[in-house]
Amino acid sequence: MKPSKKTSLIAIVAILLAASAWWQFGPRYPAKWTDLDLMVLQRLSLDSLPDLEPDPTNAVADDPRAREFGHKLFFDMRLSANGSVSCATCHQPDRRFTDGFPKGRGIGLSGRNTRSIVGTAYSPWLYWDGRKDSQWAQALSPLEDPAEHGGNRMSYARFISTDPEYRLLYEDLFGELPDFSDTSRFPETAAPLDDAGANAAWQAMSDEDRLAVNRVFSNIGKAIAAYERLIMPGPSRFDTYVRDLLNGNSESPGSALTDEEILGLQLFIDKARCTECHNGPLLTNNEFHNTGILSFPGDVPDRGRIDGLKKVLADPFNCLGQFSDDPEKRCAELNYVRTGIELIGATRTPSLRNLGGTAPYSHKGQNETIAALLDLYNRAPLAMIGHNEAEEKLNLSRRELKQLEAFLNALDAPLATAEKWLRVPLAN
């Protein structure tokens, strides 16, 4: 008997439905990792993160008293011109030390996206353009940025010397504070800033007095850095997966990653070429790359590292400067730093750890979602300034992009930092 048209139609629809169900819910191809893959995965795992090396430029970097002091300073809104901005305003512990905005919001609107502090103790450069070369030198900049804390070093030095609690904490660590009470020598507001009044007052001070203020100012940064050195990423499901894999537990049903995420991981280390820059256990090489990220609407293209390099070399608080505690001034990063046209429009590779919880992305928060970011790399547009290093299109399918996104979301994890450091410090 010849099947009717209706029966054929039902059969076709049934086949299509079955095929789509298989596509959606059917068995996945489990990852077949080669020995080389396993080596690559091991190197990306947090278990491979080496112990943090001492920071010779900061004598109090690992001093428990400095951590406590820095913890208080980090959350203290009195360290701002309007009394309502602290480091934690933009670096919010609950958001993995970012703020959820495209550009930071302090007293005004900051120039770039707020980078996380997590794991930055390992980075030779700070900021998107690497204009600072240590956590303590970095911590000083926002304090004087008119759009962020908006203060000046003179007022901060005076504040530390007049607040009874901070005075004790400071002197215990760094020795006796200078007497800043003579306002003819130490005006209310003074700093080498764009603000003409503050700058004129600063220039009118003696070299010796400026040095005294700079010393206290740099020590504020060093205490904050001692605290920031504690802010470290915790193991994600990806790290558990790699650990299971290396221990031979990969076939266990309770695999830490879903099949979709595993397929994303395969793309991550291979076809999508992410590990060219997002390598090592912090998933960043901390170097500078131009990847053709489009400008923020209304902004001229960001010159990135080419300007950051000039700034870090000229920074009085850099590793080679007089406020660095390293008597040998080894400073390999600064001594062997390179320049070149590749640095035009290049920004520092961000860590991908905690990516899911730290949107929006890119140096000005241009990309609101991981999907938007992946789409950019997939299309590889021409750079608006300089040359896009990642100019080869990835040609990932929509399905592959979803898998990659699923994997990247598996990199979120609670921090490996004791809870007390993630909260406002208790008053003494």
Added chain:
Amino acid sequence: MHRLIAISCALLMAFAGVTAAQDATDRQSWSTRSGYYRVSYKSRLEPLAINRMHDWVIHVEDAEGTPVNNATLSVTGGMPKHNHGLPTEPRMTKSLGNGDYLMEGMRFHMSGDWELTVTVDAAGRRDTAIISLTI
């Protein structure tokens, strides 16, 4: 028959590649373009790893195998496939004698194929060697 030859060739080439990689830090040497010198290197970071600042000792001999002292060396390089250079500007900081020179400030920031150009300048003779390595 052709296929057999092709497979044999491929196997031989693969084997040669593996041997070269193994020898990379074991005093494999490279001749400079005009043949004035032979250079070899030893990394003070073993095994070589990405994202770590380290030093190399570069050894220079003349065509007869005599160590060359009093030379000035420079190293540049990059990843030809990625159209970018080294993340640092290494410098020769010391002549260690016996044709050895300390090159400080080496760092690689990506896994893959790197090409380093070593320029040797001694007694008015300047010549360059290209060292290929995979990290």
